[in-house]
Amino acid sequence: MVRRVILSVVLLIAAGVVYALRDPAPVGYFTSGKAHDRFTAAYRKAMADLPSPERTLDIRTGYGVVRVYRFAGGPGPPLLLLPGRASATPVWADNLPTLLALRSVYTVDLLGEPGLSVQQRPIESDADHAQWLHEVLRALPEPQIHVVGLSFGGWTATNLAIHRPEKIAGVVLLDPVLTFTGLSTGVILRSIPVAFRWAPRSWRDSFASWTANGAPVADVPVAEMIEAGLQAYTIKASAPGRPSADQLRKLSTPVLLILAGRSRMHDATEAADNARKSLPQATVKTYSTASHALNGEYPTEIAADIADFLG
Numbered sequence: 001m002v003r004r005v006i007l008s009v010v011l012l013i014a015a016g017v018v019y020a021l022r023d024p025a026p027v028g029y030f031t032s033g034k035a036h037d038r039f040t041a042a043y044r045k046a047m048a049d050l051p052s053p054e055r056t057l058d059i060r061t062g063y064g065v066v067r068v069y070r071f072a073g074g075p076g077p078p079l080l081l082l083p084g085r086a087s088a089t090p091v092w093a094d095n096l097p098t099l100l101a102l103r104s105v106y107t108v109d110l111l112g113e114p115g116l117s118v119q120q121r122p123i124e125s126d127a128d129h130a131q132w133l134h135e136v137l138r139a140l141p142e143p144q145i146h147v148v149g150l151s152f153g154g155w156t157a158t159n160l161a162i163h164r165p166e167k168i169a170g171v172v173l174l175d176p177v178l179t180f181t182g183l184s185t186g187v188i189l190r191s192i193p194v195a196f197r198w199a200p201r202s203w204r205d206s207f208a209s210w211t212a213n214g215a216p217v218a219d220v221p222v223a224e225m226i227e228a229g230l231q232a233y234t235i236k237a238s239a240p241g242r243p244s245a246d247q248l249r250k251l252s253t254p255v256l257l258i259l260a261g262r263s264r265m266h267d268a269t270e271a272a273d274n275a276r277k278s279l280p281q282a283t284v285k286t287y288s289t290a291s292h293a294l295n296g297e298y299p300t301e302i303a304a305d306i307a308d309f310l311g
Contacts, residue, residue, distance in 0.1 A: 027064070027119040028112040028236040035232035039114060042228040046090035046221040051100070061135035063123060067109040067116035068136060073100035076310070077144040077169045080106040080137070082153030086229055088115035090222050091150070094296045098303035102310065103146070108136065110156065112237040114229025123237040129156060130163035137167045144169035146310065150295050151265070155179050155240050161253045162243060170254040172306055175263050175292050178242045180271040180278070187265050201227060248278035255279055256309040258302060261288035283309060 030036035053069040060066075069089055070078075079099055083091045089107040099105050109115030111132050112123050123129055133156065137145055146169050149157030154176020161171050177183060257275050259268045268286055275284050285305060290297050 025234065025236055026122045029119075029234055030232050031234060032232075035228075039225070039228040039232045040116075042221065042225040043088065043090065043116065046093075046225040049093040049221060050090060051096055054104075057139075059136050059139045061111070061132045061139075062121060063128065063132040063135075064111050064120040065118045066111050066132065066136050068140075069107045071096060071100055071105045071107070073104040074102050076103050077146055078104040078106055078142055079146050079148050079172075079306075080108065080140075082108055082133075082147065082149040082156050083110065084151035084153055085110075086114055086233075086235065087153075087226060088113070088229070090225055092295075093222065094299045095302065098299050099148075099306070102303065102307050106140065106145070108133075110153070113235060114226075114233040119236070125238055126159050126241050127163050128238070129240070130160045133160050134164035134166070137164075140167075143167065146170045146172065148172040148174070148306070149176060150174045151177055151292065152240070158243060158248075159240070161251055161255075162247050165251075165253050168253050170256070170309065172256045172258070172309065174258050174295055174302065175260040175265065175268075175290075176257070177265050178240050180248075180257075180274040181266045182242065184264060184266050245274075245278045248275075251279060254309070255282035256305065257282055257284045258294065258305060259284070259286045260290035260292050260294040261286045262290060263292040263294075265292045 030039065051071055054072040055070040057068040057070065058065050059068055067089075079102070081089075081092050081095075081099075083089065088109045092107055096105060109117040111117045112119040123132065137160075145167055147157040147160060149155070149172070151174070154173040155178050157171050157173060158176060158179050161168055173179065257272075257279075259272055261268050272284050272286055275282060287294055287298055287301065295302060
């Protein structure tokens with residue numbers, strides 16, 4: 001219950017913009033050695049909730065070194081999971097057991113975000129966001145990969161399919177933000193007070209609970225990891241640009257879109273309508289009672305829908 005609530009706090013998109021305006025550093029960074037150590041300890045503790053990865057990879061790209069884990073599962077083209085903003089691999093703990101029954105799984109710590117990836121070059125455009133991830137896919141041995149993105153990870157997956165679709169077998173989007181509609185006014189206004197490190201944790205917990213439609217926030221390892229990341233890491237990457245209707249219409253990649261009917265990030269009905277207009281070939285589903293943290297609320301249902309999508 002709590003893990004899925006904490007997932008919602010990763011959508012501090014406004015916070016990333018604020019830091020970008022305030023800080024001239026060209027790449028994301030941990031604010032101190034002590035802050036890095038605190039985050040790393042929390043990350044390792046949260047990773048204990050996941051199955052043991054078959055392999056741990058550090059893939060060098062033109063933008064930095066990307067941490068990737070491989071978990072052995074079912075046959076066929078694997079899944080590659082992209083977390084939300086200010087998040088990392090451990091947020092998939094609820095989903096890995098059901099997804100591994102379908103395929104092998106790669107997870108990625110997004111470059112330029114709190115995690116074990118290390119950004120070394122500025123990410124200044126949507127094309128840059130796509131290029132580093134394409135280089136990761138290119139380094140993996142499988143000829144085709146299904147990309148699954150949650151929240152900001154959904155935007156990242158869509159952006160990859162727009163700019164560098166070469167190895168993508170299909171895209172699964174879980175309540176993606178800034179993809180088929182804009183952020184709600186409520187989430188923008190509520191995120192501003194928690195964009196600053198001096199803000200008390202209670203403010204961030206309140207924001208997280210609000211985005212998960214009032215569910216309580218408790219002290220669990222993945223929550224501590226995200227809190228440590230928000231406190232310790234400054235995100236330095238260009239703000240995501242919403243894809244145009246023309247860009248979406250040109251996509252030839254199969255798409256499964258699962259929206260959260262009670263998401264406070266955006267208007268789910270508007271997002272579904274826009275998706276059906278711009279991607280008539282896509283499969284569009286709405287979980288009517290889900291919050292933005294739907295991956296933790298409905299892991300079994302998501303896996304079943306992905307299984308149908310994979311055929």
